[in-house]
Amino acid sequence: MATASERVPVELCKGVNGLDKVVLREVRGGSAEIYLYGAHVTSWKNEHGEELLFVSAKANFKPPKPIRGGIPICFPQFSNNGTLEQHGFARTKFWSIDTDPPPFPTSTSNKAFIDLILKPTEEDMKIWPHSYEFRLRVTLGPGGDLMLTSRIRNTSADGKPFSFTFAYHTYFSVSDISEVRVEGLETIDYLDNLHNKERFTEQGDAITFESEVDKIYVSTPTKIAILDHEKKRTFVIRKDGLPDAEFEFHSAKALFPPI
Template sequence: MAGEKPSVELCKGVNGLDKVVLRDARGSSAEVYLFGGHVTSWRTDHREELLFVSNKAIFKPPKAIRGGIPICFPQFSSHGNLEQHGFARNKFWSIDTDPPPFPSDSSSKTFVDLILKPTDDDFKIWPHSYEFRLRVALGLGGDLMLTSRIRNTNADGKPFSFTFAYHTYFSVSDISELRVEGLETLDYLDNLKERERFTEQGDAITFESGVDKIYLSTPTKIAIIDHEKKRTFVLRKDGLPDAVVWNPWDRKAKAMPDFGDDEYKHMLCVEAAAIEKPITLKPGEEWKGRLELSAVPSSYCSGQLDPQKVLQG
């Protein structure tokens, strides 16, 4: 409730897995599992859940958790001998007790720092040395901020390349009532058509069937307007030029064992990502990718939203 003290607590989650619970002074909260460095909950100060996690999600390593914010690294999608979306989302992360200083761009006191480093077994599937630091923070207004810092620590002088996504599942009232703004007129790769390239034609994106698109060279802000809940999610991103929009729709939903048959109606993934142009790091170099999520009340019931108002607000 309002007036609480901000807190960061390590406790047990589903199936005894370790998780960190963040709470700010107004009552907003977030939960992060050490398995996957995976954010599974983000709640308003009224305790309303903003992220979607499937009722059938399997909290049993090494199966990645279905929903929340899985981290796709070192690849988005599937190529070569790495599993789909890489391995960061199904490794156990550690709490980073001595992170290097962050730029002072956050006034948040409510955060946790996690770190992932490769094990000897990991080198067999991806032969590179790295440090992946993740900060999950709650802002003063209940915003959720994720900052990833990936450093090449190869001793052999070799660079490495990777693609990346914050695979965010938003909880929505009804997929057919949503609009996504900020991606109009952009080029995208359609994963349902073998990554063929198209140009978005609509004045806003709405949903009548399954979608799996990678939008390219996207703006730093994207809005998801949920008419029924009178809520707009705003994504602000830095270092992440692409954006994935995904909903499996009914047929694919039924084919996924860890996803309810009708749950596709109440979720939408809009993912801040770096996919089209892989990031390459030389030894000692570091990349940073930041995502800030906010949920703002909106009373837009019809007609074109003026994105400037939402995106500047």
């Protein structure tokens, strides 16, 4: 029988190495954990207590290193190009709880959500000279669905535009990779990072993984499904405002598509 504290939909507590984290709980028993360091989702469990995300046993919860696994936030770049650190700096910054968020498309009846915000410091402006507010809402739905909503606003005094790239670099927990297939990307063009980003068209009726894979699918549909036959589990990914999807496979225990 659950205690009163276990039923609290939002709880701020301490995580690994004393880092602040937020625990979201929904009525059926599902949960999610978000560290303020990096606004990083490190756990997402269904009503049976099964972990749906992969976090490496070697994950470093010691700043300034990023946490390895879960859902890192890649901003203002998703790459290792330029002078910024690989995949940007948002995942290695301490975010704050947003006490005055704008309206978000989240049901008012749902209480299991947290609003976080990131603003640049003077030191940040030296390496990326743009003023912004990055707001993130993480919501755990009554049925256990996890939704991340990002809003990035230009706050520069002169209103000068800037460009950036962004990704949710999600690591899903799956069984043997040979039992996994991805559906919804049939006939979609992709850039193959293992072949100098040469462009191809997906020919199969689903993506399967028999060897190393690193592909960027362009202009993808809003719905993609990841089927794990061994676990009899399907991840249905719905997205808006994120046209591309990258799928990588480098180990038998992690599938991580930044979507």
